[in-house]
Amino acid sequence: MISLDLIKEIAKASATKIVLLVIDGLGGLPNPETGKTELETAYTPNLDALAAKSICGLADPVGPGITPGSAPGHLALFGYEPTSFNIGRGVLEALGIDFDLEPEDIAARGNFCTVDKAGLVTDRRAGRISTEQNIKLCQLLNGLAIDEIKIIVRPLKEHRLVVIFRGEGLSADIDDSDPQRVGVAPKAITALAPEASRMASIASQFIAQVETILAEHHPANMVLLRGFSRHPWFPTMGEIYKLKPAAIASYPMYRGLAKVIGMEILKTGTTIEDEFQTLRQNYASHDFFFVHIKGTDTAGEDGNFDTKVALLEEVDKALPSVTALKPDVIVVTGDHSTPALLKTHSWHPLPVLLYSKWCRHDRVNEFSESACISGGLGRFPATGLMPLAMANALKLNKFGA
């Protein structure tokens, strides 16, 4: 595996431009009636024409057989080995609501849950209370202060929340309170390192106060916390690749992820056309563009084969406004597969096309899972994509004499 240190050593700034178009949940599975995946069903003449001029292949974000979450899926595309670069669950949830984490903040993912009179968990999701109810409960819990640590509580969807501990001398090195099963009491929060004992004590005191405040709010009469984590400090794409990168994403979590690795976040709208317009408007000011399309993943998760097909056709229709910019390198792929038949992320590798004047194109002339099998990139780890894009943009010096 090529290390980021090596890439950093040979990367050079230049005027060439790279566009990375991430179609979330792109990969699919064939509809049993037609034998064709979502991408194979969609009418995509522009993607097919681009594939004919490109080098294609199939990428594994984490490894063969491993289903990636959104964070590992994206980190791999940006060249960060996802098994080494980890973003804690608490931080990811905070990024997902555009919450502005400070460097020392500790974030935890929470669940409202139900406990019985003996204090044993009877429902880890408090009967999946409504988001409206969640918002009201979070207002009760928000703004507590324990030992000069301010505690910020923000609602997510249904029974989910995020808790941020803000102040000096905190540590993420504490265990979850969530026992991950019912019939037992929430776990006492313990320090995993000596310097985390204060943090463990503060989190425990917070949970004790929550218990009192929520006592009369059955079924949401308790909170379980997990994934205590701090904003990670990864080397930025600017440091590694000497790029000036920008992110165009309508969903907050992807903007948050991009911010973690130093991309500038461009303000954009909610449609594919909005995002492509943002790309056009900002094309002069950056040399790397991460454009994220969310709808395809949502359609896959909902098991909505036809909606995913329609969205892929919408991307294809809008594509000429991207190719018209004549980027030196265009990469089209996804962060993971989300086959409508599985209604969830999956382990299947991703179709990839990489266009450049220097790509040494292969014989693939259709952008699809089955055509990409015989592409010149072969089947490869997705972390190899950024070095390839950089090379094709002539932004990498030779390695060794």
Added chain:
Amino acid sequence: MISLDLIKEIAKASATKIVLLVIDGLGGLPNPETGKTELETAYTPNLDALAAKSICGLADPVGPGITPGSAPGHLALFGYEPTSFNIGRGVLEALGIDFDLEPEDIAARGNFCTVDKAGLVTDRRAGRISTEQNIKLCQLLNGLAIDEIKIIVRPLKEHRLVVIFRGEGLSADIDDSDPQRVGVAPKAITALAPEASRMASIASQFIAQVETILAEHHPANMVLLRGFSRHPWFPTMGEIYKLKPAAIASYPMYRGLAKVIGMEILKTGTTIEDEFQTLRQNYASHDFFFVHIKGTDTAGEDGNFDTKVALLEEVDKALPSVTALKPDVIVVTGDHSTPALLKTHSWHPLPVLLYSKWCRHDRVNEFSESACISGGLGRFPATGLMPLAMANALKLNKFGA
């Protein structure tokens, strides 16, 4: 990745023979007018016939997107992971002029440069002085002795030179004097480890003497040094593979590289036919032959598509004299791509064919970049080639019970 330790454990000596034919800079890019690469344009019936009996694929010497220098490209072919086995610049230049390095020698790459009256570098290449002038200047500098250290100075091409420090108690752990830019003074040479302070002092004294000697030789009135390094001690191919390897190469640097990993250097001529004759004459005495063809890379670097095509046809024409020897394994590949369109080494993977009676050949019946995509070896790291060649020569025992 399979470690050399593992290979060493399972390698066994046997009577079978392996020929590794390295066509330097083999890989190319399609001519925009024909859509065909140099190799695809060349008429190569013998290589095609051999490909039909072989297993084929595309190899990455360092990794996808990484353009290899000659040393990393070759080390990968010999099974040495090029990001772990590093040859310093100074040593590589010394190998390149067939200079016989002693184990304790420290070699540095040098540039004649121009400094102004304030001592600031104004031209890092002294206006690219002629090689003839370089030779004269090196004679002025050669043979100095400082504190019982003998300093040998040898000219390379144009403004380039190599400086060898010979004596006891030296160290390569010192920083460059080359600032890599103009408008600043050469860097003071500093020790990077306490035991290197004497070496730093000797190199600094040498540079001070050079300054005095060259004072009146504007534009070549100073020397910049970089890449201080000592002859590396890698495990030899004999130790790892239990082979008796020989190198046939008309260019000194490749002979030097081969010597570093313990190959015997066979005296040869300058043409492809000379090299193949050397192979035939020495076929009985060794069991592994590295045959290096240089011209294809030079043609690529010069942007000379047609010359590269002609040289590939020359290799093809001479090939029957190699196959007639009936080697148990024949591998044909390159150390990196040098597309005439790019006029430089590139990151594109290398076409590979591996012939043996036991290779389980695929359906590829043409030796070309595009045909090798669908070969049975797939796209793979070039370090995997030696284990494959060894296996096909039945020189590797089973791993594990």
